[in-house]
Amino acid sequence: MRAQLSAPPIRRLVGYARVSTEEQATDAQVDELKAAGCHLVHQEHGSGASRSRPVLAKLMSEIAAGDVLVVVRLDRLARSVSHLLEVIERLEERGAHFRSLRDPIDTSTPQGMFSLQVLGAVAQLERVLIAERTKAGMKAAMARGKLPGNPGLRERRPEAIRVVAAARDRLYLDEIIISAQLWLPTVRRMRPQHSWDDVVRVLNSKGHNWTIERLRRAVHRLVREHIAEPALIKRSPRRAPEDRLMTLVAGIAIADPELTLREIAGQLERMHERTPRGGRQWQASSVKALLDRARRLGLVAPDPALGS
Incomplete structure (x- = not known):
């Protein structure tokens, strides 16, 4: 008797569509993704210049091993080559793959992985060139007698301070959204039944480096952005x-x-x-x-x- 060959596992195609403003519609992207075999399509409205994408963050926390994240074009997913490589690395950690319908990127194929390696080299070159241009610009400015940095900050101009503060706030939000998949599930399982101290101790025993104040601030911010549930910040019951x-x-x-x-x-x-x-x-x-x-x-x- 011939041994029966087991059927190859069916890969689930998970679509992701994004447009820049609330006025735009994702219909065209959704149609193209569904035509490619995506029965489930996540839709998001957000600027391509920001990593603050709660829909993508939730998708990344739920995607399973063997799944394939599919987009119409690379710019629908990532704001830069480094951001794209970061997302793909997180997918690989979960045993999932990535595919762009209009670009030669499919991490489940040797050809797609080669294209990804080329992108990685481009990203490294991009970082080196930016660093060299920054150093050259600072050197030239100092040779002309100018101080490097933001003159508005040196002069304590309120508008310059507001711009920098807003940029730092956006960066902070981006960072906690990107890292949330690593620690937010534990917070959701423990809060508010357990104290913040207990949650921090459990997280740090797994290799994190939280303080109670930093964790509370991060969770409160996610609640304000409607990414986390308000119940997480309720007062925990007192215990002896x-x-x-x-x-x-x-x-x-x-x-x-x-x-x-x-x-x-x-x-x-x-x-x-x-x-x-x-x-x-x-x-x-x-x-x-x-x-x-x-x-x-x-x-x-x-x-x-x-x-x-």
Whole structure:
């Protein structure tokens, strides 16, 4: 008998369409994407000069391994070559691919990957040339007796200060939107049932570097931009000091339900948390006792999938 060949996995084509202003319509892009096989098309209105794209940020956080993000043209997705490479790198981390219908870019094919490498070289050359032009301009200005930098800021002109402040604010918003997929899911699972301190400790145990104030500021900003839910910034319920370990263990389990009891114990040790008896080494049984108590209080799902 001949061995039956398994059918290749079906890749899901996910479309993304963007126009610059609210007055423009994405209909033409949507039609072209659907004709290419995209049954799901995400539509966004936003300037091409800004990375503040909540629809794209949400899409990037939900795209699954094997999916293909499809756009009509590269300029519909990215504001620069470096931004494009950054988006594609994040897709590759999730096991997804990228395709542009009108450009020779398809990261699921060898030809498309070659084109991407060429773009990477162009981006590197672009950065070098910009740096060289900046240095040459500053050198020429100083040779003419001019100070480098913004003269309006040196003179403390209000309009110049406002422009710079607005630019910094846009940059800050761009940065937290781009990074949100790495930390916002944990915040959503833990807030407002758990304190900001517990959320920060759980995030930092995973390699982040948050402070309570910086995290609260970031989440408040996402709420103001209607990217995060207002419930996240509600006041957390007060708990007695002796309940802190229980809520912390519950928070770790909620943030990553796949962790075993031993893995939670290891995480607590890396966070330098003392056991209920004051010891430094955590046992799975101690973690289980705290989780059982949290479960009875409704802080953790009734049947957590935790092993020893």
